[in-house]
Amino acid sequence: MNLEILRRLNEARVRRAASILVTTIATGAERLVFEADGYADDPLREELAARFRSGASGTVTTPEGSFFLTVNLPPPKLVVIGAVHISQALAPMAKIAGFDTTIVDPRTAFATPDRFPGVPLVAEWPEIALPAVGLDPFTALAVLTHDPKIDDGALIAALKAGCFYIGALGSRKTHARRLERLRQAGMEESTLERIHAPIGVPIAAQSPAEIAVAILAEVIATLRSRGLEAEQAAA
Numbered sequence: 001m002n003l004e005i006l007r008r009l010n011e012a013r014v015r016r017a018a019s020i021l022v023t024t025i026a027t028g029a030e031r032l033v034f035e036a037d038g039y040a041d042d043p044l045r046e047e048l049a050a051r052f053r054s055g056a057s058g059t060v061t062t063p064e065g066s067f068f069l070t071v072n073l074p075p076p077k078l079v080v081i082g083a084v085h086i087s088q089a090l091a092p093m094a095k096i097a098g099f100d101t102t103i104v105d106p107r108t109a110f111a112t113p114d115r116f117p118g119v120p121l122v123a124e125w126p127e128i129a130l131p132a133v134g135l136d137p138f139t140a141l142a143v144l145t146h147d148p149k150i151d152d153g154a155l156i157a158a159l160k161a162g163c164f165y166i167g168a169l170g171s172r173k174t175h176a177r178r179l180e181r182l183r184q185a186g187m188e189e190s191t192l193e194r195i196h197a198p199i200g201v202p203i204a205a206q207s208p209a210e211i212a213v214a215i216l217a218e219v220i221a222t223l224r225s226r227g228l229e230a231e232q233a234a235a
Contacts, residue, residue, distance in 0.1 A: 005030055009072065016074035016136050018052055025059070025066040036137075044069075053224055074138040075100055076164075076223055081126055081154045082144035083110035086169070089212035090142070091119045097216060099140070104129045106150065126154035135161035140219045142199060144169045152181055159191050165222040167199035167215060196222075 018035035083105035105111040111123040122129040141158040143151040175197040200214030
């Protein structure tokens with residue numbers, strides 16, 4: 001591999017940027033495509049878009065030749081606001097699914113190691129915790145406390161950071177009140193539409209474990225469909 005390309009790949013990993021190394025099989029020529037830079041004019045744009053969603057490397061053959069696409073996606077993160085019963089079920093499920101999971105809750109009576117064994121816990125207010133935890137386009141955020149003093153600031157931070165998934169627990173009436181508070185905080189309507197609420201896929205979940213399954217399913221579905229709406233709109 002070209003040393004300059006290797007340097008750029010390493011830099012991309014550090015800053016959690018998605019990239020694809022395109023190798024022309026016939027010649028060995030290599031080039032890097034970064035998702036954040038856009039690739040609308042690339043002759044492989046459709047295949048690149050699909051690979052950025054799936055994370056799967058592989059060969060593609062086109063009239064221009066055969067290429068091997070090596071996909072480099074940052075490990076997805078899940079940040080859960082609220083050390084609640086749902087979080088206790090969600091954290092181990094998310095770990096199995098490959099998500100680096102962190103629980104944030106300033107209420108030290110809830111955010112305890114015995115309730116979340118082996119799970120990173122931050123017993124701070126989200127405004128303090130989230131800059132250190134890190135939010136980015138490969139982070140999902142789920143707010144579960146039902147407490148606006150805890151949840152609203154986390155939602156605003158996630159919206160500004162461009163998290164790929166943002167979900168909020170609560171009824172439609174609760175969410176309507178939440179949206180009004182966020183509007184008053186200066187958030188635009190188009191941005192607020194990115195919040196999934198009520199949270200989770202509609203499977204009539206009842207127990208904390210069932211709700212956790214619904215949340216994780218929605219997180220995964222959103223991760224694997226990133227950018228699809230924009231592509232369909234442009235088609």
